[in-house]
Amino acid sequence: MKQLFGARARLRWIHLILGGALSMPYFLLGSVFVGPFIGNQNVFTSASLQFAAFGVALPMATLTAFFPLVRPLSVGAVRALCGVPREGLADGPARSGPARVRTAGWFTLHLGLGGIISGMTLAVPPFAATLIILPLLTRLRDTPLALPEVFDHTWALALAPVAGVAILVALAACAALAGALLARWAPVLLGPTPADRLAAAERRAADLAVRNRLARELHDSVGHALSAVTLQAGAARRVLDSDVEFVREALTAIEETTRRTVGELDAVLGLLRQGEDSPGELPGPTLDVLDDLLARSGVKVTYAQDGGPAAQAPGPVSREAYRIVQEGLSNALRHGGAAPVSLRIALSGEELEIVMENPLPDRVPVVRPGGGRGLPGIAERATLLGGHAEAGPYGDVWRLTARLPVGGGGDAR
Template sequence: MRRAARALFGRVARRRWVHLILGGALAMPYVLVGSVVVGPLVGADDVFTDLPLQLLSFLVGLPLAAVTALFPLTRPMSVAAVRALCSVDGGALADGPPRSRAARGRTVAWFTLHLGFGGVLSGMTLALPPFAVALIALPFLPGLRDSKPALPGVLRHGWALVLAPVAGALMLVALAAVVALASGLLARWAPALLGPTPADRLAAAEARAADLAVRNRLARELHDSVGHALSAVTLQASAARRVLDSDPDFVREALAAIEDTTRRTVGELDAVLGVLREAGDASDTAPAPTLADDLGGLLRRTRAAGLDVSARADVDPATVPPLVSREAYRIVQEALSNALRHAGTPLELRLVRDGDALRITAENALPAHPVAPARAGGGHGLSGVADRARLLGGSATAGPDDSGTWRLDVRLPLTGPAPKGPTAP
């Protein structure tokens, strides 16, 4: 009994009832237009005084509602109403206007059903409850039986009068049952008629992929630029603290290197955060570092942090295409940062032309004891290097060899079509 009462009058049932009444309210303008058509055809001055003419006006107005359902905002508004009132899983419904003819057809079907069911059941909701309440009160209010309202004479005497409250209560229950059935059908049909089509799913997947690409791009840039700078500053500050009393000249050099590193990192951070700007002016974003302009400073700051780096470039950095130059700078930065954080042994860096590609190699001996333990949640630098190389159509390998040397080998094409994936700013 409790389950049946909840199904007919519970919170979900009441909200779905409101959804049907909303459909009836939306149907009223179309009924008015239908009455303008029906009235002159049947010669009636007021169609709303005759129930059959009201129903006929309603039937004439529904096709007009179907036509207006082609308006692009119909589906978003219908989906919003269903999510708010019908207790339907929001993930089963589509977002945005329909993108295909089939989706528009399903939206038309939903809108017509909503207004059709809503119009009929809203009329029943307005008419039946007052009559049912009158029946329930009839035995207890003699004045109501003797008044002018057009109650059937049989209801004024005998068993009919005694059973009138039962009939009134059954009318209310029947109305609630019909509403629950109709609203339940609409809730069941909503995912099929308002759910995402293959085109909607493809658009959503593309949007998620684009968002993920931007997130990965931002994370990679922050790791390579800010992560490298923080590692260098930490080691420089640590070294300066150890020799603060014994070697003031070194401390001054370390502080100058820290100042230079942090100043430059602020500019790089501005460039990285430019990824988040939806439509920013390029002049507002600091230029990303390149091999031609910034490799020397990167090597100088890394050496100031205490890492012995020998670098050899058999290719003129100025001849490297800008996109490749930017990605190559980040790859070199990651190689130096890894050696600085985890090895501390001398590193040999080489940049050479290998046919139509730029080849970057970085080698250093593996230490007996790592300089710093691995960070929780770290370990994404080498995957970022691989991503950068792949986006340019190149390749990257990294790992120790049998001689105890860690080797990073990256090959970046210098010619060919621009990459299809997202690239660094």
């Protein structure tokens, strides 16, 4: 009985009645065509004429279902009323030809079954109720409503309530069967096409790319600032009582570092507040302010430049190169402490090369929980520009090398 009168069966019944309500305008329009064609202006005088009008209405409904917005409306109704899993249905309007054809097939099926079940729902319950109460109301027994040719015997009259209940159960069974049929065909006709799956995959990939870009910006800017602040605060604590001037300089450096980092953090978070699927060029410093980065890095850096001025690199390359240098300095601070770092940047007509070296630490670095994202982030930045990066021990030093093409061969967004 749950399959006939349970919550899901009732919701599917409502879905069918909704289809019947949607079919009414088409049915009325179909009656306008059928009436004059057979010389009878009123099709409601005959059940056969009504079915003919309904048959004319369904093709008209099929044609209107080719509009793109029919699919999202149908999918919303199916998800709410038919109990079909969300992942089995497509999102968004039907754009391709096959998707529109399948949507039109679903719309026609929904309105066809809905119109039949809605008509039965309107006509059957009053008749069944009459049969149920027929033995109690003697005034109805001699009327055509009581079907005297059928219930003219006492035993037949006694079975009238049973027949009424059976008719109601049969109606519920028809509605449940039609609802189950629609639920079964919904993923087939309203499910994603290969083009829909490809579009969804592209949207997910674009969203993931945006999130990874924002994560890299936060990791490199905030991570570097925290590493520098930690080193400067630790050094100031050790000489707090013996070198007040050094402590003052360290606190000033901490203040400047945090102020700049808050500005960069606000810029990145501003993109999140915009709610854009794919923001354009991310804000951030470039190699124009590299000297300032090296001065406040918290570590001694020997900087050499070959070829043209590094600041003349194209904007996306210059921005990513700045972040690569920043992350390289952060790694040197985390693992090498105050050990000196050598940095060489060479700009030619084809690529920008970054080489950073610092002495290997005496002890194996402690792996931070959730850490280890810096070097993969550097590799991602280089790959997005069409270049590559690598890092690892080289003799007694740790070497980071990145080569970035300057001819616009990648996507630096």
